[in-house]
Amino acid sequence: MNDLIKRFTTFDKLIATSLIKFLYWIGLAGIALSVIVGIFGAIGAMTQSFLAGLGMLIAVPLGGVIGLVFWRFICEIYIVIFGIYDRLGEIRDK
Structure with missing residues:
Protein backbone atom coordinates (compact mmCIF):
# COMPACT_ATOMS: atom_id res chain seq x y z
CA MET A 1 0.00 0.00 0.00
CA ASN A 2 2.86 2.35 0.84
CA ASP A 3 4.39 1.68 -2.60
CA LEU A 4 1.10 2.58 -4.27
CA ILE A 36 -23.50 -7.14 -31.06
CA VAL A 37 -25.82 -4.13 -31.36
CA GLY A 38 -24.92 -3.81 -35.05
CA ILE A 39 -25.75 -7.46 -35.70
CA PHE A 40 -29.15 -7.04 -34.08
CA GLY A 41 -29.64 -3.89 -36.17
CA ALA A 42 -28.76 -5.84 -39.30
CA ILE A 43 -31.27 -8.53 -38.42
CA GLY A 44 -33.88 -5.82 -37.91
CA ALA A 45 -32.96 -4.21 -41.24
CA MET A 46 -33.52 -7.54 -42.99
CA THR A 47 -37.25 -7.17 -42.37
CA GLN A 48 -37.29 -4.04 -44.58
CA SER A 49 -34.63 -4.87 -47.16
CA PHE A 50 -32.99 -8.27 -47.28
CA LEU A 51 -29.92 -7.15 -49.24
CA ALA A 52 -29.31 -4.11 -47.01
CA GLY A 53 -29.60 -6.29 -43.92
CA LEU A 54 -27.28 -8.90 -45.42
CA GLY A 55 -24.76 -6.20 -46.29
CA MET A 56 -24.89 -4.91 -42.72
CA LEU A 57 -24.56 -8.45 -41.39
CA GLY A 67 -11.79 -1.59 -35.07
CA LEU A 68 -10.08 -4.14 -32.82
CA VAL A 69 -6.84 -3.98 -34.82
CA PHE A 70 -6.92 -0.18 -34.90
CA TRP A 71 -7.64 0.06 -31.14
CA ARG A 72 -4.77 -2.32 -30.38
CA PHE A 73 -2.45 -0.26 -32.59
CA ILE A 74 -3.41 3.00 -30.86
CA CYS A 75 -2.87 1.50 -27.39
CA GLU A 76 0.49 0.05 -28.43
CA ILE A 77 1.62 3.46 -29.69
CA TYR A 78 0.83 5.01 -26.31
CA ILE A 79 2.62 2.22 -24.45
CA VAL A 80 5.70 2.66 -26.68
CA ILE A 81 5.73 6.41 -26.05
CA PHE A 82 5.58 5.96 -22.28
CA GLY A 83 8.11 3.12 -22.51
CA ILE A 84 10.52 5.49 -24.23
CA TYR A 85 10.09 7.90 -21.32
CA ASP A 86 10.89 5.11 -18.84
CA ARG A 87 13.97 4.05 -20.79
CA LEU A 88 15.23 7.62 -20.99
CA GLY A 89 14.87 7.86 -17.22
CA GLU A 90 16.97 4.71 -16.84
CA ILE A 91 19.63 6.11 -19.17
CA ARG A 92 19.68 9.36 -17.22
CA ASP A 93 20.12 7.51 -13.93
CA LYS A 94 23.15 5.61 -15.27
Whole structure:
Protein backbone atom coordinates (compact mmCIF):
# COMPACT_ATOMS: atom_id res chain seq x y z
CA MET A 1 0.00 0.00 0.00
CA ASN A 2 2.86 2.35 0.84
CA ASP A 3 4.39 1.68 -2.60
CA LEU A 4 1.10 2.58 -4.27
CA ILE A 5 0.97 5.91 -2.44
CA LYS A 6 4.58 6.58 -3.39
CA ARG A 7 3.80 5.96 -7.07
CA PHE A 8 1.03 8.58 -6.94
CA THR A 9 3.08 11.21 -5.10
CA THR A 10 6.29 10.90 -7.13
CA PHE A 11 6.66 10.78 -10.86
CA ASP A 12 9.64 8.41 -10.95
CA LYS A 13 7.52 5.58 -12.36
CA LEU A 14 4.58 6.41 -14.60
CA ILE A 15 1.25 4.67 -14.11
CA ALA A 16 0.11 5.44 -17.65
CA THR A 17 1.00 2.00 -19.02
CA SER A 18 -1.23 0.32 -16.44
CA LEU A 19 -3.99 2.80 -17.21
CA ILE A 20 -3.64 2.21 -20.95
CA LYS A 21 -3.96 -1.55 -20.45
CA PHE A 22 -7.14 -0.97 -18.43
CA LEU A 23 -8.54 1.35 -21.11
CA TYR A 24 -7.65 -1.25 -23.74
CA TRP A 25 -9.96 -3.79 -22.10
CA ILE A 26 -12.72 -1.20 -21.77
CA GLY A 27 -12.31 -0.41 -25.48
CA LEU A 28 -12.50 -4.10 -26.39
CA ALA A 29 -15.74 -4.42 -24.45
CA GLY A 30 -17.11 -1.33 -26.20
CA ILE A 31 -16.20 -2.65 -29.64
CA ALA A 32 -17.73 -6.06 -28.85
CA LEU A 33 -20.92 -4.40 -27.61
CA SER A 34 -21.08 -2.27 -30.76
CA VAL A 35 -20.73 -5.35 -32.95
CA ILE A 36 -23.50 -7.14 -31.06
CA VAL A 37 -25.82 -4.13 -31.36
CA GLY A 38 -24.92 -3.81 -35.05
CA ILE A 39 -25.75 -7.46 -35.70
CA PHE A 40 -29.15 -7.04 -34.08
CA GLY A 41 -29.64 -3.89 -36.17
CA ALA A 42 -28.76 -5.84 -39.30
CA ILE A 43 -31.27 -8.53 -38.42
CA GLY A 44 -33.88 -5.82 -37.91
CA ALA A 45 -32.96 -4.21 -41.24
CA MET A 46 -33.52 -7.54 -42.99
CA THR A 47 -37.25 -7.17 -42.37
CA GLN A 48 -37.29 -4.04 -44.58
CA SER A 49 -34.63 -4.87 -47.16
CA PHE A 50 -32.99 -8.27 -47.28
CA LEU A 51 -29.92 -7.15 -49.24
CA ALA A 52 -29.31 -4.11 -47.01
CA GLY A 53 -29.60 -6.29 -43.92
CA LEU A 54 -27.28 -8.90 -45.42
CA GLY A 55 -24.76 -6.20 -46.29
CA MET A 56 -24.89 -4.91 -42.72
CA LEU A 57 -24.56 -8.45 -41.39
CA ILE A 58 -21.32 -8.81 -43.34
CA ALA A 59 -20.00 -5.27 -42.73
CA VAL A 60 -20.56 -5.10 -38.97
CA PRO A 61 -18.24 -7.99 -37.94
CA LEU A 62 -15.68 -6.86 -40.53
CA GLY A 63 -15.80 -3.35 -39.09
CA GLY A 64 -15.45 -4.82 -35.61
CA VAL A 65 -12.28 -6.68 -36.57
CA ILE A 66 -10.83 -3.56 -38.18
CA GLY A 67 -11.79 -1.59 -35.07
CA LEU A 68 -10.08 -4.14 -32.82
CA VAL A 69 -6.84 -3.98 -34.82
CA PHE A 70 -6.92 -0.18 -34.90
CA TRP A 71 -7.64 0.06 -31.14
CA ARG A 72 -4.77 -2.32 -30.38
CA PHE A 73 -2.45 -0.26 -32.59
CA ILE A 74 -3.41 3.00 -30.86
CA CYS A 75 -2.87 1.50 -27.39
CA GLU A 76 0.49 0.05 -28.43
CA ILE A 77 1.62 3.46 -29.69
CA TYR A 78 0.83 5.01 -26.31
CA ILE A 79 2.62 2.22 -24.45
CA VAL A 80 5.70 2.66 -26.68
CA ILE A 81 5.73 6.41 -26.05
CA PHE A 82 5.58 5.96 -22.28
CA GLY A 83 8.11 3.12 -22.51
CA ILE A 84 10.52 5.49 -24.23
CA TYR A 85 10.09 7.90 -21.32
CA ASP A 86 10.89 5.11 -18.84
CA ARG A 87 13.97 4.05 -20.79
CA LEU A 88 15.23 7.62 -20.99
CA GLY A 89 14.87 7.86 -17.22
CA GLU A 90 16.97 4.71 -16.84
CA ILE A 91 19.63 6.11 -19.17
CA ARG A 92 19.68 9.36 -17.22
CA ASP A 93 20.12 7.51 -13.93
CA LYS A 94 23.15 5.61 -15.27
